[in-house]
Amino acid sequence: MPAGLNRALLTVAGAVVAIVLAIAISSVAITAAGASPLDAFAAFFDFGPTPRAVSNGIATFLNRAVPLFIAGLAVAVGFRMNLFNIGVEGQYRLAAIVAAYVGSTFEAPAPIQIAVIIVVAAAVGGLYALIPAVMKVTRGVNEVIATIMLNYIAINLTSYLVRGPFAGQRAAGQLTTTTPQLPESAMFPNLNFLFDGFGLLPPTRGGGLWGFLLVAIVLGVVIWVVLERTRFGFNVKASGLNGPAALASGVNPKTMVIAAMVLSGAIAGLIGLPEILGDKGAFNSNFTAGLGFLGIAVALLGRNKPVGIAVAALLFAFLDRAQGALQIANVPPSVITIIQGVIVLLVVVANEVTNRLALRLEERRAAQELGRNTPVEVAA
Secondary structure, eight states: OOHHHHHHHHHHHHHHHHHHHHHHHHHHHHHHTTSOHHHHHHHHTOOOSSHHHHHHHHHHHHHHHHHHHHHHHHHHHHHHTTOOOTTHHHHHHHHHHHHHHHHHTOOOOHHHHHHHHHHHHHHHHHHHHHHHHHHHHHHOOOHHHHHHHHHHHHHHHHHHHHHTTTOOOOOTTOOSOBOOOOOGGGSOOOOTHHHHHTTOOOOOSTTSSOTHHHHHHHHHHHHHHHHHHSHHHHHHHHHHHOHHHHHHTTOOHHHHHHHHHHHHHHHHTTTTHHHIIIIISSOBTTOOOOHHHHHHHHHHHTTTOHHHHHHHHHHHHHHHHTHHHHHHTTOOTHHHHHHHHHHHHHHHHHHHHHHHHHHHHHHHHHHHHHHHHSOOOOOO
């Protein structure tokens, strides 16, 4: 059996075993919480009692997956360079509020308006990620420490901006503060027509199916090409694996650290745009938080590959969407967090085990090939 196919089969087998174990452990947690595991797992597939509710559930599921996928891509780019960009959380929040405010200050044709907002978000995220990159290459500051501290700065800075310089007019009775509302030309067209194609009613909740899904797909393809099929991607991986060896071959590891962190931050800057351009039309004080930290789990579960990250994002979104159905089934929503954590932990362990098994099999095959190709000396 070819080595590549053998490794792929081991990876799939490890993932299946990990998921089965995760279901078993989660069942114990659900039982301990005083609920029925069968009712809980049935709730995951309960999208609603009416056709409209089913459409809304599907749209909610896919809409949740989009920012998780982008967050996973942002983290994965850093991982390829052996960098732990924990600052994705702060990068996307700061980028979201600046992009939302800039987009509200002018009005242009929709393609220009949306393009400017996307460019601003990517630029802010990339520039904010540049800070820990420069600190690392010039002063040797660990990027984990730097990005954690910068997260606190970004989170508190956005809280100040949304209530101060970037605050819009608060409607009567409204408790949250927001940036000024974006013009209609800034709102990304939804993809509700896809439901018509499948004979379903179009969703009516949360702005429907966000059109930013298409941007996320294109972004995933671009990142795959950049990391897997370009010299830049090879240099990033080589520098992350062995900086001195990369330097000896003509690649400057410090330059690659900066490039990888800025690219990671630029991608992170787009995480908040699906919600802003697809539903809210502004950044508010209750803006969705925690996507950057979830992106770490998504990237680990997806093994830093765009296709794997997409599957992991869909899995996390599928679990998150079931919170309402679980409450109806008298299952604590905290069970979802337990399931997510158990799946990530077991899949990471399974990946390590299967990688070691695959390596041993390849070494054994290489030894056998060497033994067959070595001529046997006949004693005189």
